Amino acid sequence: MADADDTIEILGLTYPRRDFLIYGSVGLGAAGVALVAWPFIDSMNPAADQRALATKKVDISAIEEGQAITVMWQGKPVFIRHRTASDIEEAENTPLSQLKDPQTDAERVKPGHEQWLIVVGICTHLGCIPLGQKPGDPKGDFNGWFCPCHGSHYDTSARARKGPAPRNLAVPPYEFLDDQTIQIG
Amino acid sequence: MSTYTPPQWNNKYVSWFDKRLPAITLMHKHLIVYPTPRNINYWWCFGVASAMALVIMLLTGIFLAMYYVADTRLAFDSVERIMRDVNYGWLLRYLHMNGASLFFILVYIHMFRGLYFGSFKAPREVLWWIGVTILFLMIMTAFMGYVLPWGNMSFWGATVITSLATAIPGIGQPLVEWIWGAHSVDQPTLNRFFAWHYLFPIIIAALAFVHMWALHEVKSGNPLGIDIKGPRDTIPFHPYHTVKDLYFLTIVLIFFSYFVFFSPNFFAEADNYVPANPLLTPPHIVPEWYFLPFYAILRAVDSKLGGVLLMLASILVLYIMPYLDRSPVRSGSFRPLFRWAFWIFVADCLFLGWLGAQLAEEPYITLIRIATVIYFAYFFVVLPLLNKYEKPDPLPDSISEPVTSRA
Ligand code: HEM
Numbered sequence: 336m337a338d339a340d341d342t343i344e345i346l347g348l349t350y351p352r353r354d355f356l357i358y359g360s361v362g363l364g365a366a367g368v369a370l371v372a373w374p375f376i377d378s379m380n381p382a383a384d385q386r387a388l389a390t391k392k393v394d395i396s397a398i399e400e401g402q403a404i405t406v407m408w409q410g411k412p413v414f415i416r417h418r419t420a421s422d423i424e425e426a427e428n429t430p431l432s433q434l435k436d437p438q439t440d441a442e443r444v445k446p447g448h449e450q451w452l453i454v455v456g457i458c459t460h461l462g463c464i465p466l467g468q469k470p471g472d473p474k475g476d477f478n479g480w481f482c483p484c485h486g487s488h489y490d491t492s493a494r495a496r497k498g499p500a501p502r503n504l505a506v507p508p509y510e511f512l513d514d515q516t517i518q519i520g
Numbered sequence: 521m522s523t524y525t526p527p528q529w530n531n532k533y534v535s536w537f538d539k540r541l542p543a544i545t546l547m548h549k550h551l552i553v554y555p556t557p558r559n560i561n562y563w564w565c566f567g568v569a570s571a572m573a574l575v576i577m578l579l580t581g582i583f584l585a586m587y588y589v590a591d592t593r594l595a596f597d598s599v600e601r602i603m604r605d606v607n608y609g610w611l612l613r614y615l616h617m618n619g620a621s622l623f624f625i626l627v628y629i630h631m632f633r634g635l636y637f638g639s640f641k642a643p644r645e646v647l648w649w650i651g652v653t654i655l656f657l658m659i660m661t662a663f664m665g666y667v668l669p670w671g672n673m674s675f676w677g678a679t680v681i682t683s684l685a686t687a688i689p690g691i692g693q694p695l696v697e698w699i700w701g702a703h704s705v706d707q708p709t710l711n712r713f714f715a716w717h718y719l720f721p722i723i724i725a726a727l728a729f730v731h732m733w734a735l736h737e738v739k740s741g742n743p744l745g746i747d748i749k750g751p752r753d754t755i756p757f758h759p760y761h762t763v764k765d766l767y768f769l770t771i772v773l774i775f776f777s778y779f780v781f782f783s784p785n786f787f788a789e790a791d792n793y794v795p796a797n798p799l800l801t802p803p804h805i806v807p808e809w810y811f812l813p814f815y816a817i818l819r820a821v822d823s824k825l826g827g828v829l830l831m832l833a834s835i836l837v838l839y840i841m842p843y844l845d846r847s848p849v850r851s852g853s854f855r856p857l858f859r860w861a862f863w864i865f866v867a868d869c870l871f872l873g874w875l876g877a878q879l880a881e882e883p884y885i886t887l888i889r890i891a892t893v894i895y896f897a898y899f900f901v902v903l904p905l906l907n908k909y910e911k912p913d914p915l916p917d918s919i920s921e922p923v924t925s926r927a
């Protein structure tokens with residue numbers, strides 16, 4: 336057995352040999368545990384098939400002005416609303432200073448397609464689906480959507496205006512294939 | 521305290537075994553001659569009753585798991601099949617459903633007992649911390665169990681509660697997707713919740729043994745809150761507590777049976793008999809009754825992160841109880857002002873529970889804020905001030921003294 340009084344020199348400093356061995360083994364052991372833990376932790380993340388950014392084509396030609404539809408994309412509801420002129424005006428004329436998560440309406444729609452608002456229909460508070468898609472639904476104080484779970488109100492650009500929701504409804508990646516069809520994802 | 525001398529086992533097989541694994545001596549020491557304060561009352565029976573509830577949950581759960589299917593397309597129907605077709609399936613499920621409520625009733629009373637009689641004070645801090653940890657695990661277990669039947673309240677409860685994680689700045693979104701194993705509550709979520717719902721109660725059972733280990737090291741407290749001073753203050757566990765506990769457990773089982781057999785859906789939500797619909801949030805999401813006070817506190821502030829932190833704090837604060845209530849007098853019975861504060865606190869917890877079931881609108885929001893302030897004030901203002909200014913009543917000299925002097 337090595338003598339406990341042995342020392343070792345690292346970068347000009349002297350350490351007891353035993354300390355060096357103990358800290359070295361513990362450190363290496365900890366690194367090993369972390370390396371082995373990672374596959375277990377990562378196995379819980381969404382799997383490759385879930386992750387595959389499935390794209391979805393939607394024909395929007397049948398949605399009348401003032402109406403909205405909900406489609407599923409990646410297991411999430413996506414709201415597609417055909418906004419009226421007054422909806423758009425309201426959204427564009429809201430001063431940014433009144434917003435919790437300041438974003439202009441133009442940042443949330445595609446140029447030339449201002450009548451189409453496409454957002455992920457998941458309340459940014461705790462994930463409920465806000466009401467306002469169907470004609471009889473409450474639309475909240477700002478004529479957009481209302482989340483019944485804890486009372487969040489969204490405006491005609493689906494921006495958070497009142498209640499606990501901290502952020503605007505997310506805009507998913509999408510593009511117009513032509514004037515009638517969009518592709519989400 | 522007298523030291524323990526193990527008995528000589530006369531039966532030669534018992535003796536042979538005990539020499540190799542002293543399990544019989546261990547049971548003798550901890551279940552037969554174990555000294556208990558002679559004055560402990562029925563509030564001290566809620567611990568053993570909680571243990572019985574845990575056994576009921578483990579047993580019924582394991583049998584339910586033989587039929588339950590953790591697949592989003594089949595889960596709801598598999599539970600309905602348990603209810604309609606499986607022999608006594610209705611009984612297993614109603615025992616398990618109502619057993620969760622029973623478990624929380626018993627554990628909450630057990631904890632209020634501890635808060636009143638100062639059971640968290642030295643030398644019982646570690647015992648108390650293990651208890652709070654068990655409460656945490658119970659909350660998670662019950663939450664995940666409620667998701668399994670995949671009713672609409674299961675689905676939306678799971679969505680709202682897991683989304684609490686998104687309040688954490690930066691890592692919130694990746695964290696919640698890691699918990700879900702998907703981009704929303706979905707098949708991987710249900711599957712892993714079933715795995716954890718099976719695992720956690722086993723960890724709870726293990727911690728319950730550690731809880732007992734700590735208890736038997738420091739011994740039970742008692743309603744007078746004074747230490748055991750000698751054999752005159754104690755009685756052996758058997759037959760006194762074995763009989764008393766069995767009597768109490770019978771009463772608890774009668775109470776439990778009323779709900780299981782005559783009102784099995786008393787604690788249930790009608791929306792959970794509707795299959796999960798990822799496109800339709802129920803108009804009013806309410807958690808099970810035992811989460812309501814915490815759910816109310818979640819909604820006390822108009823900030824997502826703030827609400828989540830407050831809710832966590834409302835449970836975490838229990839861990840530091842030994843440092844908040846530093847009065848050397850353990851028992852509330854000798855603290856005239858504390859008694860008032862304590863019962864106001866209990867009423868406030870019940871009020872928060874009621875508020876948690878109301879819609880998120882006025883006047884409830886304001887009432888929730890007031891009740892939340894009272895909740896935290898009890899811990900951080902009232903208790904420290906009481907320790908400073910309260911003059912406790914005189915304590916008796918020993919546990920046996922009031923009894924022997926009255927005789
Ligand atoms: C700490 C103890 C436990 C608690 C607090 C607990 C709580 C719950 C709750 C609240 C439900 C939902 C009941 C309903 O709405 O139908 C549930 C369901 C379930 N639990 Fe547990 N549970 C516990 C232990 C266990 C154990 C040990 C197992 C065994 C694997 C288990 C297996 C199940 C199964 C299969 C279901 C779904 C069937 C059903 O909904 O009735 N549970 N649990």
Ligand code: FES
Nearest residue numbers: 458460461482485
């Ligand atoms: S989830 Fe929408 S307000 Fe809470």
